[in-house]
Amino acid sequence: MTTAVAAPFRFFSLQVVRTRRLGPSLGRLTFAGDDLDAFRSDGHDQSLSLFLPHPGQTEPAVPVGLGERWWQGWRELPDGVRAVMRSYTLRALRRDPAEIDIDFVLHGVGPGEAAPAGPASRWASRAAPGDRVVVLGPAVADNRAIRFRPPEDTDLVVLWADMTALPAACAILERLPAGTRARVWLEVGHAGDIQDPVTEADAEITWLVRGELPHDPWGAGTAPASPALAASPALAASPALAALRAARLPEARAPYVWIAGEAGQVKEVRRHVVAERGIDRRRVTFVGYWRRGLSEEQMRAHG
Known part of the structure; x- marks a missing residue:
């Protein structure tokens, strides 16, 4: 399922391996995948795109075989089929074994929340080991999705x-x-x-x-x-x-x-x-x- 898109980014097919509640409004999911060794990042605030399945789907619907035309192909999928896409920050990247952590704010899930939960919060709050996602992430360590860049003279x-x-x-x-x-x-x-x-x-x-x-x-x-x-x-x-x-x-x-x-x-x-x-x-x-x-x-x- 892995397909190069345009350096420095590519698709990664991943699955949940662990879940952890960090607080009333925060949860951490750990993901792994066969090709995660190609995930590269040296950034402090590395952002990535996370694609999630709809209820009833076993994996997200993402047209990963279209190269740079993936966005158009994704937009053309029917509502209710097209994977939910959300932007998240890489919380941690580890090797041996290769894993990444992503922290989720559980909008509408924690105590006292008045607003209804969105699709990503609902999915994250129910996620379990084995659940599948697709990530559009960096294949090059220094990439434009890293924003924290203090000048060398910063004091x-x-x-x-x-x-x-x-x-x-x-x-x-x-x-x-x-x-x-x-x-x-x-x-x-x-x-x-x-x-x-x-x-x-x-x-x-x-x-x-x-x-x-x-x-x-x-x-x-x-x-x-x-x-x-x-x-x-x-x-x-x-x-x-x-x-x-x-x-x-x-x-x-x-x-x-x-x-x-x-x-x-x-x-x-x-x-x-x-x-x-x-x-x-x-x-x-x-x-x-x-x-x-x-x-x-x-x-x-x-x-």
Whole structure:
């Protein structure tokens, strides 16, 4: 079933080998496959496309034999047959045996969730060893689906992520070189979702639980950075945004900022660090993982 698409990406036929619940809203699935030794990535926040079957299907319907025309072939499959495609972050890649981990936010599955679960959350919450998926992933270690790229002169790394970007943020933290100064804001849905990433960096991590006041021992209770920021409805509505707005960052000659999560909040955070903090926009990476009110299909249609 493996077919090369266009370097540096190709299809991998995989199956679930283990499942693990990380918290009320988070689950980790481990995948393996005969050709996974060809999966290559040196990235901290490597993204990939995951294709899932519909209920009643034993494997996802993906036209892997079309080469670069796979997208058109996939779009032409009937609704209800065409595999569900979602973007995820590689959480871990191991050899001997070759395995990858992908963490899932279980929207609509965890306690107190008001919104209904989407197809990926439903599938992940019920997944069991042997369940089959297809992944469009990297066959070249350095590829364009890696976004975390701090310049060599970086002397401070700033990370901001909501829950959907938590796997990427934790992967970044775990791979930062020893002694790297990092200031990190991570938002989760429940206190039980808080993780303990192992890092050699000099990292100060602020965990923020949605719906609760932020606990920030490094100064997030100070005054807003500016009246304009304090008046921003988007900033005022999010504890994670408010915590970053109020925090005092250490002095840095060449900071680098990585922001990922809901597109509207990512835009607000980027505006804050560039316009209010004065950080060079060329040293800011921002990625909208999702957009409030839109499915991934609708996001792709909107560009």
